[in-house]
Structures are given as C-alpha cells and as structure tokens.
Amino acid sequence: MKNLPEVPAERALRVIGGRWKLHVLWHLLEHRRRLSELQRLIPGITQKVLIQQLRELEAHGVVSREVFAEVPPRVEYEATPLGLTLRPLLESLCSWGRQHAQARGAR
Numbered sequence: 001m002k003n004l005p006e007v008p009a010e011r012a013l014r015v016i017g018g019r020w021k022l023h024v025l026w027h028l029l030e031h032r033r034r035l036s037e038l039q040r041l042i043p044g045i046t047q048k049v050l051i052q053q054l055r056e057l058e059a060h061g062v063v064s065r066e067v068f069a070e071v072p073p074r075v076e077y078e079a080t081p082l083g084l085t086l087r088p089l090l091e092s093l094c095s096w097g098r099q100h101a102q103a104r105g106a107r
Contacts, residue, residue: 032078
C-alpha cells in the first residue's frame with residue numbers, strides 16, 4: 001500500500017477517492033454482501049475493478065473480507081467499525097452534491 005498523505009483531509013480523500021469506492025462503501029454500510037451482489041448493485045463496474053477497489057478498502061481498514069470454508073468458497077465483505085464511521089461523511093457528500101447540482105442547474 002502506498003504511503004498516505006499526512007494532511008488529514010487529503011488522507012481521507014485518498015482512502016475513499018476513485019470512481020467506485022464510494023459506491024462500494026455505500027452498499028457495505030447497509031450490511032455484508034457477496035462479490036456477485038455488489039456487482040449487481042453497481043452497474044458498469046467490472047469484477048476485476050471491484051476486487052481491486054475492495055482490496056484497497058480492506059488495506060485501509062474500512063472493509064473486511066470473510067472467506068467461508070465451503071465448496072464452492074463463499075466470500076463476504078462488510079464495513080469495519082472504522083468504515084462505519086464514514087456514513088456521516090458519505091451522507092454529507094451526497095447532500096452537498098445535490099445542493100451543488102441544484103445551484104449549477106444540473107439534475
């Protein structure tokens with residue numbers, strides 16, 4: 001994992017930044033999910049990119065992965081306690097995004 005910036009806001013943006021991480025986190029805040037379920041919930045994301053995003057979020061400690069010893073193997077992902085603390089931030093970002101779109105005349 002690359003070194004994270006020391007500036008707190010920049011560090012936070014690095015952890016959750018990217019095209020898909022917010023989508024992934026949003027769905028994992030509700031409850032644990034399997035990879036295939038996340039793929040269905042996030043149209044347009046490829047399995048390869050989804051796995052990459054999940055690995056990065058896991059490396060940052062905001063998502064956990066559990067592998068069940070079954071045939072075929074079952075893997076589930078969920079937000080960690082640290083990841084759950086991102087809920088208010090994500091809700092605020094959504095609210096700000098709606099306000100910005102409205103102010104700029106977008107939908």
